[in-house]
Amino acid sequence: MSQPSNWPLPAGSSRIRLPQEVVSQLRQHPFSKDFYPLAFGHYLDAQGHLVKRAIHSNYLLIFCHQGRGYYETEQARGELQAGQLLLLPKHCKHRYQAHSEHPWSIYWAHFDGPAAASCMDILGTSPDKPVITLPDWRELRSDVTALLNLQHQRLTLAQAQLAATLLRKLLLDIANIRQRARQVSHFDLLALERWMKDNLHRSLSLADFADFVGLSRFHFSKKFRQKTGTTALHYFNDLKIKQACRLLDQSQQTVRQIAADLGFDDPYYFSRLFKKVMGLSPQHYRNHRIGEQELPST
Incomplete structure (x- = not known):
């Protein structure tokens, strides 16, 4: 089994x-035999970090959250920048290193199991395109922190099971972020407007x-x-003011009552907003x- 490098840890890294005994137990346990971690960590400001592997017997995930570095496999090569994730499949000969002037800070994990083979499909990577960009990666921090906090505990089978669960959740959250990113250009403005009006x-x-x-x-x-x-808030407030105009035209409600009906706790703020949009109070x-309406017809 290929192991993490013995590269000297910088301050703040883990x-x-x-x-091996615990990994063997994970392989046999029904809750983890299909997917389990082997090692994980965080390298902070990894000056001089360089790894070359001709044989790689597990899956490797590297996420860069600061700085940058480089990677190379038999099918792909490129730069890994902050906000990008590199997923290297099993049996993939590879080389990667931190940038000499702007070294990366990375979270990483080695993992294995029959279910690990589907990770590239789930995350949308491939051997020739092993990198994805995660625009909302900061929402993953709680998962990563919980995983890294296990370093302060004795790694029993129970703790290793927890690590497996956290890593699986982290990968699922990454997949969800990717899915949302694909949907950015397709959200339905008409459906949103109907929901705003409701x-x-x-x-x-x-x-x-x-x-929503x-x-x-x-x-x-x-x-x-x-x-x-x-902006959405400006758009929403314009819809409120249009409704306020209808209520002022068609009902006997006071301005205070109309403001309350439209979700304004402060009627004076409502009046200022109304005047800003309509030009009068x-x-x-x-x-x-x-x-x-009272003008005589001619």
Whole structure:
């Protein structure tokens, strides 16, 4: 079995190797025999990091979160930058190293098992395209932290099972991030607008809109502005003001009541927003429309 390198650890880095006895138990246990970790760790500011393997008997995941480095296999070569993940399959001869002036900081894991063979399909990589970009990788930090915190405990079978579960979850979360990234250009603006109109009585946030379409806040904001030329909150507030105009025209509700119906706790803020959009206050708008309706016909 190929092992992690013995490269000297920089300050703040960690490397966890599962004992061979525990790995053997993982291979036999029904909960982990299809997928199990062998080693994992975090190299921080990895100046001089260089690894060459002619024979590689397990799967290797490397995620760069800072700096950059280089990789080379028989089928692919390139640069690995911050926010990118490299997945090397079993039996893949490879070489990788940190950039000399801007060395990478990387999270990494060696893993194996029959189910590990499907990781490239699940994550959307291939031997000739082993790198993917993860724009929302920061949401993975809790999973990574939980995995690395196991270094402070004795690696019994129970702890190794937990490591296997955490690593499996981490890979599934990466796959979900990839899926959301593919959907960025396809969210349905009309469906979102209908949902906004159904929720004009609520005070919604950017996170609410992003969750509805299944994107991160960053990618939702970027895509929404591309589609509409404005922000989602501005768009939502414009819908509220249009509804406020209808209520001022067609009902006897007070301005305070209308503000409350549209999710505004502060009627004075509602009035300021209304004036900003319409050019006059809600009461002046109502009085003006009533005056127009009372003009005698000629």
